[in-house]
Amino acid sequence: AQSVSQHNHHVILSEAASLELGCNYSYGGTVNLFWYVQYPGQHLQLLLKYFSGDPLVKGIKGFEAEFIKSKFSFNLRKPSVQWSDTAEYFCAVNGGNAGNMLTFGGGTRLMVKP
Amino acid sequence: GAVVSQHPSWVICKSGTSVKIECRSLDFQATTMFWYRQFPKQSLMLMATSNEGSKATYEQGVEKDKFLINHASLTLSTLTVTSAHPEDSSFYICSAPPGGTSTDTQYFGPGTRLTVL
Numbered sequence: 001a002q003s004v005s006q007h008n009h010h011v012i013l014s015e016a017a018s019l020e021l022g023c024n025y026s027y028g029g030t031v032n033l034f035w036y037v038q039y040p041g042q043h044l045q046l047l048l049k050y051f052s053g054d055p056l057v058k059g060i061k062g063f064e065a066e067f068i069k070s071k072f073s074f075n076l077r078k079p080s081v082q083w084s085d086t087a088e089y090f091c092a093v094n095g096g097n098a099g100n101m102l103t104f105g106g107g108t109r110l111m112v113k114p
Numbered sequence: 115g116a117v118v119s120q121h122p123s124w125v126i127c128k129s130g131t132s133v134k135i136e137c138r139s140l141d142f143q144a145t146t147m148f149w150y151r152q153f154p155k156q157s158l159m160l161m162a163t164s165n166e167g168s169k170a171t172y173e174q175g176v177e178k179d180k181f182l183i184n185h186a187s188l189t190l191s192t193l194t195v196t197s198a199h200p201e202d203s204s205f206y207i208c209s210a211p212p213g214g215t216s217t218d219t220q221y222f223g224p225g226t227r228l229t230v231l
Contacts, residue, residue, distance in 0.1 A: 039222040090157060102160070
């Protein structure tokens with residue numbers, strides 16, 4: 001079975017600081033990788049996704065993530081965060097025997113201080 | 115992008131009553147929908163996979179008689195929490211992949227907050 005771990009549960013940054021959120025998954029086969037964001041009081045929205053090709057994926061709002069197969073990682077990055085990036089971020093994986101079923105990491109709650 | 119709606123967005127009920135939550139794909143057909151539960155400050159936990167025209171597939175530890183799922187059409191799945199108790203209070207979220215394949219992005223509903231008194 002797949003499992004996804006996010007190392008940072010809570011992150012507090014000042015505006016303009018750089019961000020990197022870790023995500024590691026356990027499944028060794030072909031996987032599809034996602035980062036979702038949940039802003040306060042809103043539903044989950046897709047930030048970016050990786051299916052194949054260039055392992056450096058660019059998403060909305062200046063976010064990017066890099067798939068490193070050898071490390072089973074898909075870390076999320078943003079060079080300069082804004083107060084509006086305050087949200088909870090979820091890494092998710094599907095594919096292989098699990099098909100469409102998404103397995104979520106525990107989430108990382110990001111707070112950006114103005 | 116594809117839109118998934120849920121109704122109601124918030125429900126408060128007495129212990130022992132049943133509550134039905136609807137999940138609709140508004141501009142696409144979904145042969146499969148997923149139901150998740152999210153506890154405060156925790157991640158989403160998959161409860162079950164709803165399959166149009168067939169029985170739902172429940173994750174380990176989820177009581178199928180407690181959480182009844184019906185996927186009656188290609189745009190509607192319902193989750194009924196039967197004989198709800200306070201420990202069932204949670205945030206229930208559905209999702210659907212428009213194309214039905216694993217590479218599809220899943221679109222999430224806004225969630226339904228259930229409070230059982």
